[in-house]
Amino acid sequence: MDNREEVREFLTSRRAKITPEQAGVPSGSRRRVPGLRRSEVAALADMSVEYYAKLERGSLAGVSPAVLEAVARALRLDDAERAHLLHLAQAADGSDALTRPRRRTTRHWAPHRSLQWTLDAITAGPAFVRNGRMDLLAANQLARAFYNDVYASPSNRANLARFNFLDPASRRFYPDWEQAADIAVAILRTEAGRNPHDKDLHDLVGELSTRSDEFRTRWGAHDVRHHGTGTKRFHHQAVGELTLAYEGLEMAAEPGLTLTIYATEPGSPSEEGLLLLASWAATQELRAPTQHRTTD
Numbered sequence: 001m002d003n004r005e006e007v008r009e010f011l012t013s014r015r016a017k018i019t020p021e022q023a024g025v026p027s028g029s030r031r032r033v034p035g036l037r038r039s040e041v042a043a044l045a046d047m048s049v050e051y052y053a054k055l056e057r058g059s060l061a062g063v064s065p066a067v068l069e070a071v072a073r074a075l076r077l078d079d080a081e082r083a084h085l086l087h088l089a090q091a092a093d094g095s096d097a098l099t100r101p102r103r104r105t106t107r108h109w110a111p112h113r114s115l116q117w118t119l120d121a122i123t124a125g126p127a128f129v130r131n132g133r134m135d136l137l138a139a140n141q142l143a144r145a146f147y148n149d150v151y152a153s154p155s156n157r158a159n160l161a162r163f164n165f166l167d168p169a170s171r172r173f174y175p176d177w178e179q180a181a182d183i184a185v186a187i188l189r190t191e192a193g194r195n196p197h198d199k200d201l202h203d204l205v206g207e208l209s210t211r212s213d214e215f216r217t218r219w220g221a222h223d224v225r226h227h228g229t230g231t232k233r234f235h236h237q238a239v240g241e242l243t244l245a246y247e248g249l250e251m252a253a254e255p256g257l258t259l260t261i262y263a264t265e266p267g268s269p270s271e272e273g274l275l276l277l278a279s280w281a282a283t284q285e286l287r288a289p290t291q292h293r294t295t296d
Contacts, residue, residue, distance in 0.1 A: 003058065003060075003088065003091050003092050003196060004057070004058025004059070004092070005058065006058075006088055006192070006193070006196070007055075007056075007058040007059075007060050007088050007092065008056060008057055008058040009220075009222055010084065010085070010088065010222045011055065011056045011071070011075070012056060013221060013222040014075045014077060014081065014222075015035050015036050015038070015041055015056075015075060016033070016034040016035035016036075017035055018035050018036050018075065018076055019035065020036065020040070022076070023036055023040065023044060023074075023076075025040050025043075025044075038052055038053055038056060041071075041074050041075065044073075044074035045067075045070040045071050045073070045074040046070060047067070047070065052071075055067075055071065058092075059092075060088060060089040060092040060093070061089075061092045061093050061094075062093060063089055063092075063093075065086075068085055068086060068089055069082075071085070072085055079226060080186075080190065080224045080225045080226045081224055083190075083193075083224075083226075084189075084190060084193040084224040087193040087194050087196075088193055091193075091196045109137060110138075111129065111137065111138035115129070115138060116138060119138060119139065119140040119143075120140050120141070122140050122142075122261060123140070123142065123278070124263065124274070125142060125244070125261055125262045125263045125264065125274060126139070126140065126142045126143035126145075126146040126147075126244075126261070126262045127139070127140045127142070127143055127259065127260070127261045127262070128140070128143040128147075128259075128260055129251070129254075129257055129258065129259050129260075130160065130257070130258055130260065131256055131257055131258075132187065132188070132190070132191030132194065132195060132198075132201070132256055132258075133159065133161070133188065133191060133198070133200060133201050133204055134159055134160040134161040134184060134187060134188065135157075135158060135159050135160075136150065136151075136158040136159070136160065137257065141278075141281050141282075142274070142277065142278055142281060143262075144281070145238075145277055145278070145280060145281030145284065146234075146236065146262070146277065147160075148236075148237070148238070149163070149167070149169040149170070149173050149237065150163045150167075152169075153167055153169070155167070159204070160184065161184045161185075161187075161188055161204065161208065161215075162204070162207075162208070164177075164180055164181055164184045165181065165184070165208050165211070165212040165214060165215045166208070166211055166212060172235055172237070173234060173235060173236070173237075174232075174233075174234065174235075175233045175234070175235050175241075176232070176233055180232070181214055181215075181218060182218060182223070183225065183227060185215060185218040185219055185221075185223070186223045186224050186225040186227070187225070187227055188201070188204070188205065188219075189219065189222060189223060189224050190224040190225065190226075190227075192205070193224065194256075195256070205219065227248055228247070228248045229245075229246065229247050229248065230245070230246060231243060231244065231245050231246070232244055232246065236273070236277060238276075238277060238280045239273045239274075239276045239277045239280065240273060241269075241270075241273070242264070242270045242273045242274065242277075243264070243265075243268070243270045244262040244263065244264055244270060244274075245262070245263050245264070245265070246260055246261065246262050246263075247260070247261055247263075248260045249261075
């Protein structure tokens with residue numbers, strides 16, 4: 001992914017999302033661009049129009065943290081967008097390899113036995129490990145049953161983004177499909193900023209852009225997000241509707257990987273549904289274990 005193009009499109013897309021009213025500047029009657037003009041962002045960031053235009057053309061190499069913060073403040077970036085801008089600047093500066101934690105390759109990656117023991121010890125809810133490309137790398141029994149649709153099709157290659165956009169089963173599994181699609185793309189876009197030289201991510205984005213109009217449109221929006229906690233709705237083929245809360249935990253021992261655990265409200269119908277799913281999983285002949293410990 002070309003860094004200058006990424007910077008240009010990200011800053012342009014953020015500028016287009018802010019109305020003059022939100023920024024507290026006069027809207028005027030001859031506005032020809034969506035959102036703010038470059039000159040307005042420059043004024044809000046207390047810099048010359050020429051300098052801001054240079055930044056928006058993709059020239060972030062050598063830009064100071066103070067300037068980045070001024071741009072972030074002018075564009076009203078949230079925490080995830082601020083972090084993304086910083087990652088883009090680090091990549092432009094050639095410093096990303098020095099400042100980010102060493103990311104272990106997940107090609108032929110398998111969980112250490114203590115990690116699998118930990119996952120297997122979680123019996124009340126689905127628990128799994130994924131990377132920034134949304135590959136499912138390790139899971140407990142309940143997560144394998146929960147994501148049965150994902151594992152069922154070899155073409156998904158145990159990848160949640162590929163399942164979301166290329167597998168028709170995702171339209172049933174995610175009752176709020178549009179929201180799930182937005183989240184998936186935002187996670188991938190965030191990973192692209194953190195790890196811009198990941199060839200496997202390039203290949204995945206290229207595949208999804210070629211095969212899915214829904215993905216291509218969302219990818220062009222340059223939205224990013226921190227995906228740490230929340231609630232989602234699902235429809236499992238075996239147990240029906242489930243409303244699950246989730247917590248995503250960054251793994252200190254495996255930089256770039258996330259442990260996610262789903263849970264239900266005590267006494268809720270979804271808790272009964274998970275108990276039923278656990279019983280269903282215990283009676284199923286799950287697919288070969290190697291399918292659940294996938295490689296890239």
